[in-house]
Amino acid sequence: MDILTMDREALLAQKARLEAEYAAFKAKGLKLDMSRGKPGSDQLDLSRDMLTVFTGNEDFFDGKTDTRNYGGLEGLMSCRQLFGALLGIPAGNILAGGNSSLTMMYDTLLRLYTFGAAGVLEPWGRQSGLKWLCPAPGYDRHFAITEQLGFEMVTVPMLETGPDMDVVEELIKDPAVKGIWCVPKHSNPQGISCSDETVRRFAALSPAAKDFRIIWDNAYCVHDIGEPVHILNLFEECQKAGTLDQLFIFASTSKFTYPGAGVAMMACSDLNFKWTTDIMGVQAISPDKVNQLRHVRFFGDAAGVYAHMAKHAAILAPKFQSVLDCLSRHLDGTGAGSWITPRGGYFISFDSYPGCAKRINTLCKEAGVVMTGAGATFPKGYDPLDSNLRIAPSLPPLSELNAAMEVFCVCALLAATEKRLSEIG
Amino acid sequence: MDILTMDREALLAQKARLEAEYAAFKAKGLKLDMSRGKPGSDQLDLSRDMLTVFTGNEDFFDGKTDTRNYGGLEGLMSCRQLFGALLGIPAGNILAGGNSSLTMMYDTLLRLYTFGAAGVLEPWGRQSGLKWLCPAPGYDRHFAITEQLGFEMVTVPMLETGPDMDVVEELIKDPAVKGIWCVPKHSNPQGISCSDETVRRFAALSPAAKDFRIIWDNAYCVHDIGEPVHILNLFEECQKAGTLDQLFIFASTSKFTYPGAGVAMMACSDLNFKWTTDIMGVQAISPDKVNQLRHVRFFGDAAGVYAHMAKHAAILAPKFQSVLDCLSRHLDGTGAGSWITPRGGYFISFDSYPGCAKRINTLCKEAGVVMTGAGATFPKGYDPLDSNLRIAPSLPPLSELNAAMEVFCVCALLAATEKRLSEIG
Numbered sequence: 001m002d003i004l005t006m007d008r009e010a011l012l013a014q015k016a017r018l019e020a021e022y023a024a025f026k027a028k029g030l031k032l033d034m035s036r037g038k039p040g041s042d043q044l045d046l047s048r049d050m051l052t053v054f055t056g057n058e059d060f061f062d063g064k065t066d067t068r069n070y071g072g073l074e075g076l077m078s079c080r081q082l083f084g085a086l087l088g089i090p091a092g093n094i095l096a097g098g099n100s101s102l103t104m105m106y107d108t109l110l111r112l113y114t115f116g117a118a119g120v121l122e123p124w125g126r127q128s129g130l131k132w133l134c135p136a137p138g139y140d141r142h143f144a145i146t147e148q149l150g151f152e153m154v155t156v157p158m159l160e161t162g163p164d165m166d167v168v169e170e171l172i173k174d175p176a177v178k179g180i181w182c183v184p185k186h187s188n189p190q191g192i193s194c195s196d197e198t199v200r201r202f203a204a205l206s207p208a209a210k211d212f213r214i215i216w217d218n219a220y221c222v223h224d225i226g227e228p229v230h231i232l233n234l235f236e237e238c239q240k241a242g243t244l245d246q247l248f249i250f251a252s253t254s255k256f257t258y259p260g261a262g263v264a265m266m267a268c269s270d271l272n273f274k275w276t277t278d279i280m281g282v283q284a285i286s287p288d289k290v291n292q293l294r295h296v297r298f299f300g301d302a303a304g305v306y307a308h309m310a311k312h313a314a315i316l317a318p319k320f321q322s323v324l325d326c327l328s329r330h331l332d333g334t335g336a337g338s339w340i341t342p343r344g345g346y347f348i349s350f351d352s353y354p355g356c357a358k359r360i361n362t363l364c365k366e367a368g369v370v371m372t373g374a375g376a377t378f379p380k381g382y383d384p385l386d387s388n389l390r391i392a393p394s395l396p397p398l399s400e401l402n403a404a405m406e407v408f409c410v411c412a413l414l415a416a417t418e419k420r421l422s423e424i425g
Numbered sequence: 426m427d428i429l430t431m432d433r434e435a436l437l438a439q440k441a442r443l444e445a446e447y448a449a450f451k452a453k454g455l456k457l458d459m460s461r462g463k464p465g466s467d468q469l470d471l472s473r474d475m476l477t478v479f480t481g482n483e484d485f486f487d488g489k490t491d492t493r494n495y496g497g498l499e500g501l502m503s504c505r506q507l508f509g510a511l512l513g514i515p516a517g518n519i520l521a522g523g524n525s526s527l528t529m530m531y532d533t534l535l536r537l538y539t540f541g542a543a544g545v546l547e548p549w550g551r552q553s554g555l556k557w558l559c560p561a562p563g564y565d566r567h568f569a570i571t572e573q574l575g576f577e578m579v580t581v582p583m584l585e586t587g588p589d590m591d592v593v594e595e596l597i598k599d600p601a602v603k604g605i606w607c608v609p610k611h612s613n614p615q616g617i618s619c620s621d622e623t624v625r626r627f628a629a630l631s632p633a634a635k636d637f638r639i640i641w642d643n644a645y646c647v648h649d650i651g652e653p654v655h656i657l658n659l660f661e662e663c664q665k666a667g668t669l670d671q672l673f674i675f676a677s678t679s680k681f682t683y684p685g686a687g688v689a690m691m692a693c694s695d696l697n698f699k700w701t702t703d704i705m706g707v708q709a710i711s712p713d714k715v716n717q718l719r720h721v722r723f724f725g726d727a728a729g730v731y732a733h734m735a736k737h738a739a740i741l742a743p744k745f746q747s748v749l750d751c752l753s754r755h756l757d758g759t760g761a762g763s764w765i766t767p768r769g770g771y772f773i774s775f776d777s778y779p780g781c782a783k784r785i786n787t788l789c790k791e792a793g794v795v796m797t798g799a800g801a802t803f804p805k806g807y808d809p810l811d812s813n814l815r816i817a818p819s820l821p822p823l824s825e826l827n828a829a830m831e832v833f834c835v836c837a838l839l840a841a842t843e844k845r846l847s848e849i850g
Binding site for chain 1: 461463464466469470472473476477479480481482485491492493494495496497523524525527528531532535538539540550566569570572573679683684685686704707708709710711712713714715716
């Protein structure tokens with residue numbers, strides 16, 4: 001029954017029933033974690049053979065390059081080519097880096113902040129009133145970067161087609177707006193992928209700020225579960241539109257192989273590539289080319305990556321299905337919240353009855369179920385509706401996930417019932 | 426015979442003889458490289474077994490930590506302990522990082538520049554007239570960092586005991602002086618190690634700038650050739666002197682294992698550790714812990730590192746000896762230059778007859794021998810005496826090194842003879 005149509009008596013009865021269920025869960029002393037998008041150990045085990053691709057000293061050569069030694073700031077060509085094949089971007093416009101695309105994004109923003117955009121502009125750090133566009137719900141670590149650099153973060157609503165481009169096109173008329181975050185495919189946390197029109201509108205953006213930059217974090221580029229989702233290639237669209245200098249694209253193998261020991265990449269225009277390597281040449285000599293070659297040898301080619309990602313999908317699909325089934329079973333028609341069925345990525349986004357997210361979080365925590373903090377999906381942790389929660393199903397084994405979701409659903413319905421009772425007085 | 430005591434006729438005869446020798450070398454079409462401190466492939470081969478320390482998925486655990494997954498910003502504890510044992514620093518004050526100590530230094534300076542030193546000081550980037558102390562001859566990549574950040578670089582002479590501390594103690598009375606570079610052991614390029622007194626005077630520094638920092642790049646901490654050199658532990662000396670917040674120490678395994686795929690580390694006070702991880706927590710999730718564990722498993726303990734470094738020394742010793750022998754054989758008593766016999770590290774520093782370094786460089790290059798550029802060992806590439814040249818004997822095989830040094834010695838003597846002739850008119 002829907003809490004919006006229930007009277008006080010019915011709500012009180014439901015509350016009593018849920019409190020009893022909740023108390024029973026609490027008594028179990030559970031310790032379950034759905035907080036971060038970490039792959040499970042069964043997923044990590046899939047890449048076991050990557051660690052033994054090198055058997056002799058001669059294996060370390062990639063053509064004439066001895067990957068063990070210094071040199072090659074832009075990364076190993078064979079690795080850049082592999083990323084290029086996956087993303088439809090020329091290898092010459094790709095930098096293969098260390099183990100973290102987050103670090104590559106951070107460093108790119110810090111370069112813009114400290115040294116100014118390519119074309120001798122005033123560094124962001126010497127300008128005042130900086131603003132940044134944050135489609136939300138979004139990724140907390142993105143928001144943390146622009147917060148640390150002192151940006152005023154302006155929230156942009158997410159639609160089924162990606163960020164609300166009407167809003168974006170309006171906001172970029174302000175020259176203080178310097179950029180926008182976007183996870184274009186299987187967005188974190190909603191699993192939304194940008195429509196072709198959204199991608200084209202990104203490519204067509206004509207911001208007032210000449211040092212405006214799109215940070216296109218294609219974190220889940222080949223992380224489909226079930227039928228693959230194809231998004232339009234923003235690199236190509238920007239080339240056509242003549243706006244390529246506004247774009248930085250990122251991806252990594254963190255969720256192909258090992259989150260802590262993968263290879264990250266960045267793609268950009270020739271101008272930005274030179275600007276990046278000129279500045280970065282003082283920061284670094286070369287990335288870990290041995291690890292890059294290890295990945296290239298393990299995958300072979302793009303087809304090898306797709307085959308490997310299918311194994312991840314086979315592990316993740318039942319976990320996602322389990323979460324969705326549990327939500328349906330317990331919450332369909334209750335008015336306690338809504339959710340989106342993702343076609344890939346690492347999260348299921350849940351929107352509770354307004355004003356309940358923090359309460360659900362607390363209830364879960366007290367019953368031993370750790371969730372991502374309420375509000376984390378919004379800039380500065382402030383969710384104006386106190387409604388969005390991010391469910392990360394990948395890390396716990398299926399049995400633990402089921403147990404955690406049972407708790408979550410009781411907490412979500414209990415919080416909504418409490419809230420509704422307080423509203424009707 | 427010494428060029429200073431030779432008359433014009435003798436110098437002309439010597440010049441003619443050397444030009445003939447030089448022409449003969451040139452005709453050989455040599456292609457030799459003594460430009461960078463890269464280990465030779467025989468040195469890289471020593472670490473072959475590190476690549477196969479993992480044989481099963483259970484090997485990736487360091488205690489309860491699954492090194493493959495996210496987490497552990499400060500690096501793997503077992504790796505921090507290994508560095509701690511080598512350097513005599515508590516593991517809790519050590520951050521184990523990625524593959525580059527240069528990057529860790531750069532990022533540390535950029536944090537000071539952008540966010541200000543621990544204790545809520547004005548960031549360097551918002552102060553004007555920044556100055557930095559550069560003991561020279563020194564490491565070109567150090568100087569490049571402070572140059573990129575806009576520091577005026579003040580050269581400090583190198584003595585046999587390390588940087589001239591009389592000069593340092595005087596210069597730090599200027600509050601615009603924000604720090605100093607130092608390679609305390611087997612310095613790049615001279616192979617000079619700091620005396621106990623020098624280390625104690627570093628610890629006792631009382632600069633006018635409260636955000637003054639010592640960047641102690643202990644790049645060659647266990648890179649002895651022959652009898653080991655022991656330098657005093659600056660971390661401990663600073664603790665005693667109450668100046669630990671002024672100090673950042675760096676090292677890496679780049680020249681234990683692989684230059685491109687080693688593990689770097691940074692050590693600092695508790696205050697600076699918290700300051701670093703607070704800021705860095707936005708830039709990164711964790712370093713490559715798999716590679717850190719790979720190193721820990723390969724070495725086992727500090728004794729394992731020393732045993733491994735002895736193998737490097739056995740390869741490097743004959744190369745260094747060959748360079749020194751060649752210099753002695755051709756240049757002793759000629760007045761064409763002087764050099765220091767290092768007890769470790771990667772370089773031999775040569776001081777030519779004043780005003781000859783660029784000329785020697787050009788002559789070598791035209792005969793197919795690539796050296797580090799003249800002036801590279803000074804800030805902004807400006808050697809006031811045009812005299813210092815860095816010889817890097819590690820990369821070429823011994824036979825090539827001998828050939829290259831024969832050319833070098835002829836060039837050094839020829840340039841000095843030419844110079845002397847122009848002086849006596």
